[in-house]
Amino acid sequence: MSEHTHSEEKHITSYKAYFIVWVVLMVLTFLTVYVSYFDFGQLNIVVAMVVASIKAGAVALFFMHLKFEDPITWLYALFPIGLLFLLIGMTIVDTFTRIFPL
Amino acid sequence: MEQANMEHAEDHGLHLTPEQEYGISKLGMWLFLGTEIMLFGGLFAAYAIFRAKYPELFLESHQELNREMGAVNTCILIFSSLTMAIGVTAIQRGKQMLAGIMILVTIICGLGFGVVKYFEYGAKFAHHIYPDTNIFFSLYFMMTGLHMLHVFIGLAVLGVIMVLTFKGKFNEKYSTPVEIGGLYWHLVDLVWIYLFPLLYLVG
């Protein structure tokens, strides 16, 4: 089986690294809840999504070991996200140019 | 004759080395996670469209949700992700007891998440809020419901893996199922990381 001749070196993440990631996640959670009590208008959702994406990134990279995966795994982790943006983006373009034609 | 055939049927099959099985299973799981992203994706897309269309409705309705309960559940899930990750490292180092306990803690957290959710749903129904109340709550119930379903599936999978771990089926040479189950559990966490702010915080 062609891709296995070079043996898969397993990367083992240390407990300590996990704890650091966890602390970061908790701080970010606290932060996002805290700022939700203030109103930044349109920026609310932006802030919330940026924080959520950092958290999601941390979970994927470290808890799920994506950082140590091969390009194929990266491809299949990122491609669906691109497709999702396509679905959301084009449907929104349709919905809103119906209301506000160019 | 039937008997012999069945044995033969089982005899056929792949004889992969543990390393091969590891690479194959991990890629398979990541592909499946891609599917999951697209499955939830439809609901996220609906959320984006209707929120953009009806910002006031979303703002008003989301205040009915209990931010504290949502935050508690977020902490529970994140903690369960931590214990799951520790469990994976433990089994990769051959520490079966520690790994088993960590998976057990993960399962307990998952159950705790379910209990909190149960009270949340109950409170909503008590206030006569149902999936058909308005579009926001339709989305709320469908998104959290589908997520809850994933939690339950995850719990079932982890339950099996925990038993096998305590039975000593896994070790530093062979830990694939623990890692695969872990990936699935982290996905459950990932989805919630987005659901929480979208539904509870900014609405």
Place this chain on the structure above:
Amino acid sequence: MANHTIANNVYVPFLEQKGFLSWFLTTDHKRIGILYLISISLFFLIAGILALLMRFELMTPMSDFVSPHTYNVLFTLHGSLMVFFFIVPGLAASFGNFLIPLMIGAPDVAFPKLNLASYWIYLVGTIITLYALLSPADTGWTFYTPYSATTDTDVVMITFGVFVLGFSSILTGMNFIVTIHKMRAPGMTWHRLPLFIWASYATAVLQLLATPVVGITLLMLIAERSLGVGFFDPAKGGDPVLFQNFFWFYSHPAVYIMIIPAMGVISEIIPVFSRKPIFGYKAIAYSSLGIAFISFLVWAHHMFTSGISEVAATIFSFLTFLVAIPTAIKVFNWIATLYKGSIELHSAMLYALGFVFLFTIGGLTGVFLGALAADIHLHDTYFVVAHMHYVMIGGTVMGFFGALHFWYPKWFGKMFNESVAKLSWFLIFVGFNVTFFPQFFLGIQGMPRRYATYPEEFESLMALSTYGSWILGLGVLIMTVNLIKGLYSTEKAPQNPYGSLSLEWQVPSPPPTLNFEEIPTVTDWTYGYGKKKEVDA
């Protein structure tokens, strides 16, 4: 009887074991392929009979044979069964299962048990859908809201059945992607892979990432009907066109799930019977991936008249034209392969040539429909019906029949009657064109689809189309009988009747249970026919 077969070095054809359980519990990809083959063929025949009934009704302008409601039920069932039960699993699940491990030199797919589970899920979806027939839906296979949210017929069950089927498709796609990445024999590099493998890979990506979107869409529809939510109901602030956006985000890629494996089949058949290396190997290989990718970008060309915005319609019309590029690349390369080849008109080759001819018509008419201005006139007319049947019968089904005739000796170790096969091909080819070519004219003259009645002036073309359907039906019947009779023939098929270079022909017919005695080492690409060698392979 069973005991002496277990030893490794004795040749045990995979068909050797008998008994229900040996099939129901098999994890052998070749047997699972057969299970799919039988299932999808059954659905093809059932849905085909429904189509003949519809054509019979349409022989006269009045609805005299069935009531309009029954007619609606007929086209809903015909469409749903053909699309979700036959053509989407279709070549990918049957021939994909049989061929992928053999072609890449692997003992099985990456997840044999999951493979079996996929088939069981397919069965569960089937059972649910059969149950739905107690009160059959009348929405059309597209389940458009708002009608599907309000009709009294049982939409929930049939959509749930389709939802379940979706998981079968997803898991199959996942299995094949991993198999192609991880299970190739030593030396089987990407650029040595048979083109059917490239096609299967592209198909699998679509199955994996597009299917979940229709899954959630159908769940939302089910919630709409059972929980009273209003995602698609304007009265509740929803948007019926949103359903179409989501539905076609899957269903346009799904038409490529249908056609790409057939393109792969054609790329295997043509070089063998032209005795020439395939022309433009890399172009064909990468255009499969290209088609798969572009197919995600064009979905709203089904919705030009549904009330989407002009901006969106313009963008999607433009993007639709891009699909023509990779498609045309393939067609030109097949023709270039045929050019100056020593062509042998085996029945499989006839189907391949039929494919190239008919699919080109289907694809070109697709470009007409993709043009915004033309589609305003042609949408929901018989022109669309003709287009889709030219690509789905003229394309996919021709590819499917071609594959059946081509790999039949390998799969079953038997031969069918070649002259009868040629005769049935002729009937199918002629019958198909007589049935569907007139429908282009009907559509241009404005005959809308999905009606049991029509104005008098369309009667002659409509009747012609019905006569054609009889020829087509006869052809399929003869072909089916011929292929089934072949199974009982005593003539054993040789290992490699066409002198193919692909790996599946280098093992006995039918292949042994474990495929290869020893995993082969590959040293050359699959298409080194004739003297010429491709330099960059």
